[in-house]
Amino acid sequence: MSTAQDIVHNGSCLCGAISFKLEGKPLFSIYCHCTQCQRADGAAFVSSMHFPNSAFTWTHSPTSKPDIEDLGGMTLYRCPKCRSCAACQFGAPGSDANWTIRGSHLARDPESGRILDWDTVKPTGHIFYGTRLVDVADDLPKWEGFSNRSERLG
Ligand SMILES: [Zn+2]
Ligand SMILES: [Zn+2]
Numbered sequence: 001m002s003t004a005q006d007i008v009h010n011g012s013c014l015c016g017a018i019s020f021k022l023e024g025k026p027l028f029s030i031y032c033h034c035t036q037c038q039r040a041d042g043a044a045f046v047s048s049m050h051f052p053n054s055a056f057t058w059t060h061s062p063t064s065k066p067d068i069e070d071l072g073g074m075t076l077y078r079c080p081k082c083r084s085c086a087a088c089q090f091g092a093p094g095s096d097a098n099w100t101i102r103g104s105h106l107a108r109d110p111e112s113g114r115i116l117d118w119d120t121v122k123p124t125g126h127i128f129y130g131t132r133l134v135d136v137a138d139d140l141p142k143w144e145g146f147s148n149r150s151e152r153l154g
Contacts, residue, residue: 007023007024007025007117007120008021008022008023009021009022009106009107009116009117009120009121010022010059010106010107011086011087011101011105011106011107012060012086012105012107013078013079013081013082013084013085013086013105014079014082014084015079015081015082015084017060017064017079017080017081017082018058018060018064018066018077018079018080018086019058019059019060019086020056020057020058020059020060020086020087020101021056021057021059022051022055022056022099022101023055023057024051024055025120025121026049026050026051026121027050027051027052027098028049028050028124029047029048029049029050029103029121029122029123029124030047030048030123030124030125030126030127030147031045031046031047031048031123031125031126031127031136031140032045032046032047032048032126032127032128033045033126033127033128033129033130033131033132033133034127034128034131035128035131037128038131038133040085041102044132044133044134045126045132045133045134045136046102046103046104047102047103047104047122047123048100048101048102048103048123049100049101049102049103049121049123050098050099050100050101051098051099051100051101052098052099053089053095053096053097053098053099055099056087056099064080065080066078066079066080066086066087067079067080068093070092070093073090073091074088074089074090074091075088075089075091075092075093075095076088077089084105085102086105087099087100087101087105088100088101103115103121103122103123106121123140124140124141125140125141125142125143125147126140126141126142126143126154127143127145127146127147128143128144128145128146129142129143129144129153129154130144130145130150130153141154142154
């Protein structure tokens, strides 16, 4: 039987030139409906998974290098070919800060298209539901803003 520490998720940018692996379970995993995620990703909402720095390793070949966008307190690692943001770090480039990954970047079962071991990373709630573009009919808690620090909407 595998334990939580044995779980490994592989992920990549859209074209696959930039890739990474994540070991163990996320610190937390949430669906985010904030306007920044909506604008940055062009999506109604995103699945956002947070991992400690110790869980994150780049796995692409040394000849590939992500473009680094230092936004001051947040660093985006973008594929130089397809331009998708493969991963973000809550801190300066190369720091030991936590990482946030979009669930959509994780490796999938080639036949079903479903993310492998989804149960180990699936989101446990919805944040910034106040600015949602779509209603979501599930049983997860829904918060106006941050979880446990804003009004609960569902
Ligand atoms: Zn790419
Ligand atoms: Zn967001």
